[in-house]
Amino acid sequence: MPIVEKSLVRVDRTEKLELEGIDVSGDWNTFLRSRVWTDLDVKVADWVRAQPGGDTIDRCWQCGTCTAGCCMHTDFGLTEFNPRYFIYLAQIGYEEELRRYAHTIWRCVSCNKCVERCPKGVKVEEVVHTIGSYLERTGAAPESPADRFDRAYTENLLNRGILDEAALFRTYERLEGRKTPTRELLRMGLALFTSGRLRTGPFAHRTRGWGKMREVLRARLEEETRQRRVPVPKPPVGAGGGR
Numbered sequence: 161m162p163i164v165e166k167s168l169v170r171v172d173r174t175e176k177l178e179l180e181g182i183d184v185s186g187d188w189n190t191f192l193r194s195r196v197w198t199d200l201d202v203k204v205a206d207w208v209r210a211q212p213g214g215d216t217i218d219r220c221w222q223c224g225t226c227t228a229g230c231c232m233h234t235d236f237g238l239t240e241f242n243p244r245y246f247i248y249l250a251q252i253g254y255e256e257e258l259r260r261y262a263h264t265i266w267r268c269v270s271c272n273k274c275v276e277r278c279p280k281g282v283k284v285e286e287v288v289h290t291i292g293s294y295l296e297r298t299g300a301a302p303e304s305p306a307d308r309f310d311r312a313y314t315e316n317l318l319n320r321g322i323l324d325e326a327a328l329f330r331t332y333e334r335l336e337g338r339k340t341p342t343r344e345l346l347r348m349g350l351a352l353f354t355s356g357r358l359r360t361g362p363f364a365h366r367t368r369g370w371g372k373m374r375e376v377l378r379a380r381l382e383e384e385t386r387q388r389r390v391p392v393p394k395p396p397v398g399a400g401g402g403r
Contacts, residue, residue, distance in 0.1 A: 201253040204255055205218075205250055205252075208250050208290050211293070214286065214290035216281065216282045217250065217282070217287050219281055219282045220248075223244075225277050226244055226274035226277065226278055226282070227242050227245070229274060238267060240261065240264045243274055243284050243288050246258070246261060246265055246291055247287055247291070249261075258295070262301035265288060265291060268285060268288055272285055308332065309332055313328060314381075316331060318377060318378065320365065320370060321367025321373065322365045322366065322367050324365075325352060
């Protein structure tokens, strides 16, 4: 039997409704959705399990220790962020419900308290992020800021063989579609300059002979991507459920 969550309660609220001169505003049709579903898809767990960060998903036995110690869930009061529930939905393939948390799931701050406390050795933080990647791949959620930063970081490092902090910042800012105020840019630039790390553009450091190594690493990254890629089930059409 599925675990009952508050999120399963659906409320139809009607404001300022008057019927034959009588105010009937309020909550109507409040009920628990059926716990019996026929569209559960094990391909969700199969996909997560096949990824490097999701291979411990089967160890989870739903004790709730991760959620109880999660700083987002407890300290910051984001009760919708529930690692145990995310893993549970992925395990049983309840994709319709999982997609409702497509944005919340990325609120993880990677404190790893869940990993340290898990009695079964589940790498909770990695599994949750992998589930989030699944939602991205199926079009349920946009690319996360963390993924955009990883993409910018990798490209920056491959370019010269050494990190160019200023170029990385500019690239990430462009990907995020934002513009940092001039005063803040000057503050960061001064901090980089005094630390000896403001070397960008024509003054940027370059690793000697990096051209050949760059091609080797690019080829290796593409090969790993192909090896890890598994078919992703198509997003469900509508909200189908059986009783």
